[in-house]
Every structure is written in structure tokens, then in C-alpha cells.
Amino acid sequence: MAIAIHNFPEGLATFISALDDVTIAIPIAIAIAIHNIPEGISVSVPVYYATGDKKKAFYYSFLSGMSEPLGAIIGYVLLRNFLNDITLGIVFAIVGGIMVFISLDELLPSAREYGEHHLSIYGLIAGMGVMAISLLLFK
Incomplete structure (x- = not known):
């Protein structure tokens, strides 16, 4: 359930970024595709x-x-008349906040419960690094 909730805003962010600027959406879509494996x-x-x-x-x-395509469809239906730089900034901030919240509130405590707390933190940092490198490579 947490992953479905996490995927919903990913779809929203990817779709809205594609509407605004395809050159932004392509690296985001590639990073999310790599992340989805x-x-x-x-x-x-x-x-x-x-x-x-x-x-x-x-x-x-x-x-x-x-839930990713569902997020894209619902986002388009709700926001298609309001798309501008401010709306994009708000949507991206909300999506980023949701992703960080799920990672820190759901995933890390679960890892601690099973005794692999440090390993999960290293994985979180490595994941951030992979995302940063992929965004730099596709810039």
C-alpha cells in the first residue's frame, strides 16, 4: 500500500513535468523507471x-x-486549467515531501525493526546519489 501511495505522486510529477517541458520530463521518467525496477x-x-x-x-x-498512470490522469483532470510555474512548483514540492515522508516514516522504521537499520540508511544515501547522478547525466 505504501508503494502504491508513493507511486501515485510520481506519476503526477512525471506527467505534469512533461506538459511543461519535455526536456525536464525525460530525465525524471528515466530516473523513475530505473527506480521502479x-x-x-x-x-x-x-x-x-x-x-x-x-x-x-x-x-x-x-x-x-x-498507481503512477492513475496519478498522471487524475493530476491532468484536476490541474489542466491551472498549469503554470507556481502550480508546478507546488506539485513538485508536495510530491517530494510525500516521497521523503514515506521513506523516513515507513521504510526506515521497518528496516530498524528487522535489524538492518544502518544498511537501509546506506541504501537511502546510495539511492539519492544514483538519482542525482542520473539527473546530471541526462541534463
Whole structure:
């Protein structure tokens, strides 16, 4: 559920950035696509090991991924008449805040509970580095 909530604003941000400037949207879409590979694995593997059902694992990964296009569609319907620099700034700030909140409030405490707290912080920092490098490479 947390990943679906996390994907919804990603779709919104990618779509709205594409409406404003495709040169901004392409690096964002590439970064999110790279980011979605381990995210999909993190959804499907636990479901598969818990149920032994590949179809169910695929189904839940698919559902969490479909919240991105849903975010794009809902964002377009709600914001299409209000798109300007201020709206884009507000949307990107909200999306960034949601992503950071989910990472810090949901994922890190879960990692601490399972005894891999430092490893998860290193992963968070490495993920930030990968995102920064990908944005620099596609600038």
C-alpha cells in the first residue's frame, strides 16, 4: 500500500513535468523507471514467498505500478486549467515531501525493526546519489 501511495505522486510529477517541458520530463521518467525496477521486486518477492503464487506476485506489483498512470490522469483532470510555474512548483514540492515522508516514516522504521537499520540508511544515501547522478547525466 505504501508503494502504491508513493507511486501515485510520481506519476503526477512525471506527467505534469512533461506538459511543461519535455526536456525536464525525460530525465525524471528515466530516473523513475530505473527506480521502479527494485521497487517492483520489493513488492513481488515477498508476495511470492508468502503465497508461492507467481500470478499473485505479478498482480500486486502491477497494481502498485498502475498507481503512477492513475496519478498522471487524475493530476491532468484536476490541474489542466491551472498549469503554470507556481502550480508546478507546488506539485513538485508536495510530491517530494510525500516521497521523503514515506521513506523516513515507513521504510526506515521497518528496516530498524528487522535489524538492518544502518544498511537501509546506506541504501537511502546510495539511492539519492544514483538519482542525482542520473539527473546530471541526462541534463
